[in-house]
Amino acid sequence: MDKLKRVPIKEQDPSVRVNNFDEVCLGYTLDEAKEEASRCIQCKNPRCVEGCPVSINIPGFINEIVKGDIEEAFNVISKYSALPAICGRVCPQETQCEERCIRGIKGEAVAIGKLERFVADWARENNIAPKPPKEKNGIKVAVIGSGPAGLTCAKDLAELGYDVTVFEALHEPGGVLVYGIPEFRLPKEEVVKPEIENLRALGVKIETNVIIGKSVTIDELMEEEGFEAVFIGSGAGLPNFMGIPGENANGVFSANEYLTRSNLMKAFDSNYDTPIITGKKVAVVGGGNVAMDAARTALRLGADVTIVYRRSEKELPARVEEVHHAKEEGIHFMFLTNPKEILVDENGWVKGMRCVKMELGEEDQSGRRRPVEVENSDFIIEVDTVIMSLGTRPNPLISSTTHGLETNRRGCIIVDEETGQTSREGVFAGGDAVTGSATVIQAMGAGKKAAKAIHEYLLAKKR
Amino acid sequence: MSKDYTYVITRKEKLAESIYLMDIKAPRVAAHCYPGQFVILKIDEKGERIPLTICDYDRDNGIVTIVFQALGHSTKLMAEYEVGEAFRDFTGPLGKKSELIDMPREELSKKKVLFVAGGVGAAPVYPQVKWMKENGYEPDCIIGARSKDFVILEDQIRQYANNLYITTDDGSYGMKGNVNDAIRHLVQEKGKHYDIVVAIGPMIMMKFVSLLTKELNIKTIVSMNPIMVDGTGMCGACRLTVGNEIKFACVDGPEFDGHLVNFDEAMKRLSMYKTKEGKKILREKEGETHHHKDCQIHKE
Numbered sequence: 001m002d003k004l005k006r007v008p009i010k011e012q013d014p015s016v017r018v019n020n021f022d023e024v025c026l027g028y029t030l031d032e033a034k035e036e037a038s039r040c041i042q043c044k045n046p047r048c049v050e051g052c053p054v055s056i057n058i059p060g061f062i063n064e065i066v067k068g069d070i071e072e073a074f075n076v077i078s079k080y081s082a083l084p085a086i087c088g089r090v091c092p093q094e095t096q097c098e099e100r101c102i103r104g105i106k107g108e109a110v111a112i113g114k115l116e117r118f119v120a121d122w123a124r125e126n127n128i129a130p131k132p133p134k135e136k137n138g139i140k141v142a143v144i145g146s147g148p149a150g151l152t153c154a155k156d157l158a159e160l161g162y163d164v165t166v167f168e169a170l171h172e173p174g175g176v177l178v179y180g181i182p183e184f185r186l187p188k189e190e191v192v193k194p195e196i197e198n199l200r201a202l203g204v205k206i207e208t209n210v211i212i213g214k215s216v217t218i219d220e221l222m223e224e225e226g227f228e229a230v231f232i233g234s235g236a237g238l239p240n241f242m243g244i245p246g247e248n249a250n251g252v253f254s255a256n257e258y259l260t261r262s263n264l265m266k267a268f269d270s271n272y273d274t275p276i277i278t279g280k281k282v283a284v285v286g287g288g289n290v291a292m293d294a295a296r297t298a299l300r301l302g303a304d305v306t307i308v309y310r311r312s313e314k315e316l317p318a319r320v321e322e323v324h325h326a327k328e329e330g331i332h333f334m335f336l337t338n339p340k341e342i343l344v345d346e347n348g349w350v351k352g353m354r355c356v357k358m359e360l361g362e363e364d365q366s367g368r369r370r371p372v373e374v375e376n377s378d379f380i381i382e383v384d385t386v387i388m389s390l391g392t393r394p395n396p397l398i399s400s401t402t403h404g405l406e407t408n409r410r411g412c413i414i415v416d417e418e419t420g421q422t423s424r425e426g427v428f429a430g431g432d433a434v435t436g437s438a439t440v441i442q443a444m445g446a447g448k449k450a451a452k453a454i455h456e457y458l459l460a461k462k463r
Numbered sequence: 464m465s466k467d468y469t470y471v472i473t474r475k476e477k478l479a480e481s482i483y484l485m486d487i488k489a490p491r492v493a494a495h496c497y498p499g500q501f502v503i504l505k506i507d508e509k510g511e512r513i514p515l516t517i518c519d520y521d522r523d524n525g526i527v528t529i530v531f532q533a534l535g536h537s538t539k540l541m542a543e544y545e546v547g548e549a550f551r552d553f554t555g556p557l558g559k560k561s562e563l564i565d566m567p568r569e570e571l572s573k574k575k576v577l578f579v580a581g582g583v584g585a586a587p588v589y590p591q592v593k594w595m596k597e598n599g600y601e602p603d604c605i606i607g608a609r610s611k612d613f614v615i616l617e618d619q620i621r622q623y624a625n626n627l628y629i630t631t632d633d634g635s636y637g638m639k640g641n642v643n644d645a646i647r648h649l650v651q652e653k654g655k656h657y658d659i660v661v662a663i664g665p666m667i668m669m670k671f672v673s674l675l676t677k678e679l680n681i682k683t684i685v686s687m688n689p690i691m692v693d694g695t696g697m698c699g700a701c702r703l704t705v706g707n708e709i710k711f712a713c714v715d716g717p718e719f720d721g722h723l724v725n726f727d728e729a730m731k732r733l734s735m736y737k738t739k740e741g742k743k744i745l746r747e748k749e750g751e752t753h754h755h756k757d758c759q760i761h762k763e
Contacts, residue, residue, distance in 0.1 A: 214557060241702075254700075395696055
């Protein structure tokens, strides 16, 4: 074999997968995983670990794969991560662990994400789950939000013996893992549910349909229901719109709405009651992972889809793998283009979109070249559906109903970076609620840090 | 199937043809809800999320009362459920409480309030009228319906309203005509003075009440009922134009200034998911409880 190249992974053929919602990437077999694992040179000072927000002992678990002891590989990962089957699938490894892999200097980095996924899938198929703690300390901690940050924090606290209850506003736990990321990237029944069941096996209670700030407040949880600490992992779920004319027309959706209908409510499956509008010609405005997810969902529902992005291909914030998959599936890309107006027919439906050409100007504060409109470059594209994927903001519901909880101008909760401690004693926060929209694994890293800080806070309090 | 679910039905009453009242055991919602707010109900695993206004609540017993009209697939299915059975999901309270409740007491005591309920709109009007009376205010109320058989919650509202007026389109009960005829009658002929009108009912009715009260120069609060998915502000399905701003009815409302709402846009958005079959059902059923022939959903 060529040690410079990673073992190829099987994927559904593009011409087949555009007609279904089944997972695109099919994963490694045991032999393939062993072969890929053997490419790891077991560095003494593994840089890959530094690139992982939850610092998984990567050479450690890979070494177990080489030995063929997959159960032990799972035990190694489980010390660090609550959601390996999920992270192995959705982490942007190319900018994290794999970016720093020594193998990547001369050839291709070791496929760490795919190996993590293999181990987690193998453990699930062989009914191997993390073991509940022997001793419970009876101290109640509330976790708000059951996305990646909350689930990770809950797992670590449960393993330390705490009596953890997770409160979730929607009817299913998982946050963006269930409403945002589509089936074809992250299967819900097969992957997300069992991972959440593993948490229940650790003794974590999950209460769905509870909207903190409405159904009950943090103050009440602490003063009346006996919770001694709270972790807020409520995410950044509020969609942005552009504020252009025609944006309220029928056929204009936020990516959140479109994806929630399809993923959480399973509108793509005719056995479920929630409807979705497919559209024949769909424009998705934006260039992040959410835009790719929305575009590929619309495509699978039968539409001809174009991504409209105001910068050039180089600046696309979406993962390279996602852009590659989108292109393979036949999604069109219109770069350096920005919508100015949504054109509406007499019945209130979208009939087109007036766009303007852009060119890249000087670098902005984030180091990206700022797109500037090209004068008199207006043109019209014919579309019947527009999906706005312009990023999200944190929901103000919790901060506005919790006494003494400070937020910044963007509505993000202000915390101590090391501990996740907020301005309110006993209340910690992490994930998108603090940073604004970021990645699954960053949220997990924040949940992990906060669990440690909550443990230390409660130990100090008892003394 | 439904016996495994959490939110048990403890009472069910048929209020009128295809209009039902249910008490649901939901202690967290009951403990925190106020008039003006709503809940989201999901019947079972495969169900959709349905927004329903809160009609009443019993904090001590953890009960929330809802009223719904069996119109589409989901509400018809709901109507088949009986006492002792349960729904899978029931969440809330959602939205802001009624504007009147948050108004300074001294200010509210100087206001003469008229509630205008159209059809099933009597359900969300009832807890507001009740709250006002229990807090020492004396609101008047108009209930408008297609005919006598569709007047709901009359006795309950009468218990708390200072004056209750009833109108029916066909004149089979109370005054003949629509709610606007009644408002004109009270204000222009009987010389009644109102500072605030709270109008809740089908969008078309709220639109025409708002047009009239603008003419009469009476502040008007409406409760909007657009399409919703999550009900917590994360998707924008329920967005409306109010004044020149985009608002999400689920978190910024559902109550808004009726003189600022773009009703025509809201009604077009409401028809977004009406399939040909759905339109047919609507023409046959809901059409009867509407008061105006210009209603969007009557067209085509």
